Amino acid sequence: MLDFEMHLPTRLVFGRDSHKRVGALLKQYGFKNPLLVYGGQSIKKSGLYDAVCESLKAEGLSFSELGGVQPNPRVSLVREGIVLARERGCDVMLAVGGGSTIDTSKAIAAGVFYDGDIWDLYSKRIPFSKALPVTAILTLPAAGSEMSSSAVISDEETQVKQNMANNILRPLFSIMNPELFFTLPKNQIANGIADIMSHIFERYFTSTTQTDLIDGLSEATLRTILRHGPKVVENPSDYDAWCQVGFGGTIAHNDLLGLGRRQDWATHLIEHELSALYDVAHGAGLAALTPSWMTYVYKENINMFVQCGIKALDTQDVLEILKLAQ
Numbered sequence: 001m002l003d004f005e006m007h008l009p010t011r012l013v014f015g016r017d018s019h020k021r022v023g024a025l026l027k028q029y030g031f032k033n034p035l036l037v038y039g040g041q042s043i044k045k046s047g048l049y050d051a052v053c054e055s056l057k058a059e060g061l062s063f064s065e066l067g068g069v070q071p072n073p074r075v076s077l078v079r080e081g082i083v084l085a086r087e088r089g090c091d092v093m094l095a096v097g098g099g100s101t102i103d104t105s106k107a108i109a110a111g112v113f114y115d116g117d118i119w120d121l122y123s124k125r126i127p128f129s130k131a132l133p134v135t136a137i138l139t140l141p142a143a144g145s146e147m148s149s150s151a152v153i154s155d156e157e158t159q160v161k162q163n164m165a166n167n168i169l170r171p172l173f174s175i176m177n178p179e180l181f182f183t184l185p186k187n188q189i190a191n192g193i194a195d196i197m198s199h200i201f202e203r204y205f206t207s208t209t210q211t212d213l214i215d216g217l218s219e220a221t222l223r224t225i226l227r228h229g230p231k232v233v234e235n236p237s238d239y240d241a242w243c244q245v246g247f248g249g250t251i252a253h254n255d256l257l258g259l260g261r262r263q264d265w266a267t268h269l270i271e272h273e274l275s276a277l278y279d280v281a282h283g284a285g286l287a288a289l290t291p292s293w294m295t296y297v298y299k300e301n302i303n304m305f306v307q308c309g310i311k312a313l314d315t316q317d318v319l320e321i322l323k324l325a326q
Helices: 020-028 047-059 075-090 099-111 119-123 186-204 211-232 239-253 266-279 280-309 317-326
Strands: 010-016 036-037 064-066 092-097 134-138 150-155 160-165 173-176
Touching: 010 020, 010 239, 020 047, 020 064, 020 092, 020 134, 020 150, 036 099, 047 092, 064 075, 075 099, 075 134, 092 099, 092 186, 099 119, 099 150, 099 160, 119 134, 119 150, 134 186, 150 266, 160 266, 160 317, 186 211, 186 239, 186 266, 186 280, 186 317, 211 239, 211 280
Parallel strands: 010 173, 036 064, 036 092, 092 134, 134 173
Antiparallel strands: 150 160
């Protein structure tokens, strides 16, 4: 097992109606002026937007809004958000959405205090030590951004997709109400499940030895996703199954499963290139690439693939999940 530091500071607020607490939570931390970031019209059609606004107003919080986040989120909207946050004097980010919305909020949070262009932090890997606090209400379990240190953004002009990671970007708190997942389209659910599985695979399939505890946690998380993932695809209103999938997605990417071992991430990096060029859904891209990656590398450490097959996977279940995401 390799040396490591564990830093998982995000407060996870989980359960029914938990999103209605967002105003009280922000006020508890002393925030007064959040920048509310979201995607399209889905949160307005579902009533989530109104519920969030009511919660903020009930606590006397003023807030600004930035909508329009797209899958494979664009740096152009990040730049717009940075200008808005500065002009309005926002003191915290509130992302309401999936990984794309949370990543956009993280990038804005970092860019507010940076004098140059935000893309410098991605392309030039410029270190930074200050950012607005980030908070989130999750509407799609997949990317794990609700507790991770990373933010992936695309530059639509150059068709480059890059990741930025810094522990100060881990959300201060994230809210997960599995009821908010009920209205997700089945293809988005399947894509999300493929993304969660890939987050586990990228950490699990390495050559670091003596990692029994982390191996076991990874295998348990993967078994849980495989057991309950098909349930939410078939019945998106299955609250109990969503509890398992939602929290499993957080565990899969908050770095717990990568402690003490080398990690791979080749499949994610390849997929970033593909989605930057073709704008495919991230999970669908991972589903297409993962079997080929496994075929290419499994002989390098076949014992890990055997161990995974014995302790975590039913081959037919894996194939069904990957087919659903394509």
